[in-house]
Amino acid sequence: MTFNRQCLTFLFASLLFCSTLAVPMAKTQPASPVSFSEVTAKSSGIAWVHDNGRSPERHLPETCGGGGLFFDFDNDGWLDVYLVNSGPSDFYKPAKPPKNALYRNNHDGTFTDVTEKAGVACGQDGDFGMGAAAADFNGDGWQDLYITNYGRNRLFQNNGNGTFTDITDKAGVAAPNWSTCATWFDYDNDGKLDLFVSNFVQYSAAGSVFCGDNKQGRRYYCIPRVFKPRPSSLFHNEGNGKFADVSKASGIANALGKSFGAVATDINNDGLLDLFVANDTTANHLFVNKGGGKFEEIGLASGVGYSDAGSPRSGMGVDAADVDGDGWQDLFVANIDQELFSLYRNQKDLSFLDEAGEIGQATRLLSGWGLKFFDYDNDGDPDLFLANGHPDDMVEMQSSRVKYKEPLVLFENVNGKFKNVSAQAGEIFKRDFPARGASFGDFDNDGDTDMLIINNGEAPLLVRNDGGNRNNWLGLQLVATKSNSLAVGAVITWTADGVKRSRLKTGGGSYLSSHDPREILGIGKADKLESVEIKWPSGKVDKLINPPINQYLKITEGEGPGKTATTSTK
Numbered sequence: 001m002t003f004n005r006q007c008l009t010f011l012f013a014s015l016l017f018c019s020t021l022a023v024p025m026a027k028t029q030p031a032s033p034v035s036f037s038e039v040t041a042k043s044s045g046i047a048w049v050h051d052n053g054r055s056p057e058r059h060l061p062e063t064c065g066g067g068g069l070f071f072d073f074d075n076d077g078w079l080d081v082y083l084v085n086s087g088p089s090d091f092y093k094p095a096k097p098p099k100n101a102l103y104r105n106n107h108d109g110t111f112t113d114v115t116e117k118a119g120v121a122c123g124q125d126g127d128f129g130m131g132a133a134a135a136d137f138n139g140d141g142w143q144d145l146y147i148t149n150y151g152r153n154r155l156f157q158n159n160g161n162g163t164f165t166d167i168t169d170k171a172g173v174a175a176p177n178w179s180t181c182a183t184w185f186d187y188d189n190d191g192k193l194d195l196f197v198s199n200f201v202q203y204s205a206a207g208s209v210f211c212g213d214n215k216q217g218r219r220y221y222c223i224p225r226v227f228k229p230r231p232s233s234l235f236h237n238e239g240n241g242k243f244a245d246v247s248k249a250s251g252i253a254n255a256l257g258k259s260f261g262a263v264a265t266d267i268n269n270d271g272l273l274d275l276f277v278a279n280d281t282t283a284n285h286l287f288v289n290k291g292g293g294k295f296e297e298i299g300l301a302s303g304v305g306y307s308d309a310g311s312p313r314s315g316m317g318v319d320a321a322d323v324d325g326d327g328w329q330d331l332f333v334a335n336i337d338q339e340l341f342s343l344y345r346n347q348k349d350l351s352f353l354d355e356a357g358e359i360g361q362a363t364r365l366l367s368g369w370g371l372k373f374f375d376y377d378n379d380g381d382p383d384l385f386l387a388n389g390h391p392d393d394m395v396e397m398q399s400s401r402v403k404y405k406e407p408l409v410l411f412e413n414v415n416g417k418f419k420n421v422s423a424q425a426g427e428i429f430k431r432d433f434p435a436r437g438a439s440f441g442d443f444d445n446d447g448d449t450d451m452l453i454i455n456n457g458e459a460p461l462l463v464r465n466d467g468g469n470r471n472n473w474l475g476l477q478l479v480a481t482k483s484n485s486l487a488v489g490a491v492i493t494w495t496a497d498g499v500k501r502s503r504l505k506t507g508g509g510s511y512l513s514s515h516d517p518r519e520i521l522g523i524g525k526a527d528k529l530e531s532v533e534i535k536w537p538s539g540k541v542d543k544l545i546n547p548p549i550n551q552y553l554k555i556t557e558g559e560g561p562g563k564t565a566t567t568s569t570k
Helices: 005-010 358-362
Strands: 035-039 068-071 080-083 101-105 111-113 127-135 144-151 154-158 164-166 177-185 194-199 233-237 243-245 259-265 274-279 285-291 294-297 318-321 330-333 342-346 352-354 368-374 383-388 409-414 417-420 435-441 450-455 461-466 472-479 491-496 499-504 519-524 531-535 541-545 552-556
Touching (some): 068 450, 127 177, 194 259, 274 318, 318 368, 472 491, 491 519, 541 552
Parallel strands (some): 259 318
Antiparallel strands (some): 233 243, 368 383, 450 461
16 A cells, blocks of 8 residues: 555455245346446435545555445345444544444345344444455354454344344454454365454554655555564354364464455365465465365465565455366456556466466556456356555555546456456446445346445445346355355356356455355356256255256255246346
């Protein structure tokens, strides 16, 4: 994160049981095949605005938020929205504390604020919010909510009646100081979701560092390089509402970092979930799951720790997917401007090559945060979206080329190569934003993936996908019985028109956000699916033959082919 131009190179350097789940809303098709449009606050009812707490003292946490997510907290089959705000801390004492917000989906494109009733507003001392991650950690069928803070994190258990209870102390997952991203995944395949928490630098108001004034006489943000690194945290789910801190025993705490985004994936196809973690001004971490509750950090050896020049970069958002269809997970990390973003191709031997290509050149002057591989046009291939924004709101005083607010970017996957299609993707790609977190999900249940962008110090951006469902698709809600409740680690294989595709269900990713747990399988112009196979983390395999398309199906682990719905959206 820079903050005078001399430091730019170091910036932030700063079923199976099947049933139809919901009847989608009708939507007017756009003139172009796929475009994205903003759903305004007036239309959606989402009136919340992020408060970054920006001050003349330029405290580092001010520029890192905020996060949020799509999740279905009331189990009505429609995605709700949760947004994370700043709050009182040792450096920010607002007269009226900013609060987080929970908006319930009304099934008609609008949302209702139910924050106070639900009990998830936060706003107490130590609740300077960063991000959130939703998951049914106790397997009771209701999505719970973990919130990361500069301060003390919070775990809210879903009571199943529209309210939540703060069980942080009982669960033992406060992880105080400064946490950023949270990732739910089952690292030991015991069927219970464990929790990885990315921890950023050692920071406090009392110990803050003065990094000088710029040419305008204004204090600028220190780069993270001047602060001490910290270990991230790993919590094992004990199955009784409590978690055990296994950070040291697992080896996770052996690797100090300044961690932001994290994604759980399987880089070596051994059935054990690994972790790719972005660090800012220190080497990225790649934790390989060795089994027996142990991880080995191989970021340097694997080629994902440093740039090709051997320098640490300012990693922020991350994700993983098999972008070229070879059956192996590739990795992506976004950095700050001038550093280039990285697409790491899996070499199938625990090593990776950075082959960002057009992505790297198109993002040279951008700083990337929230991001995801997702199939925006339902043709079956993972495309890539990037939410960007420079961390320093004064950067334009020092640079004529780098801006504080930056454009969103969309890349289409064409045979494993990525083409920048932002110019054809809608008017929102012609605007600039101070974007941070990004969550992805089908909030209107029409079969294509929408987006929620959280902007630092501004209102969020709800973005509707118009036209992705012109191609055929099948949506899956995976209901585990033996595996972890999110089915993280499941491998989904589907065949249409003789073409077989496969997807690993990852955990976490992006920045300060989590996503719709459902999976949309794109099948392009094919008019039927020949088969869908789910290999669950438990090892169970369920298969559907000629399932219906253009609808959501609920797939229950191990129950075999059941009654299928025939209602279609087309």
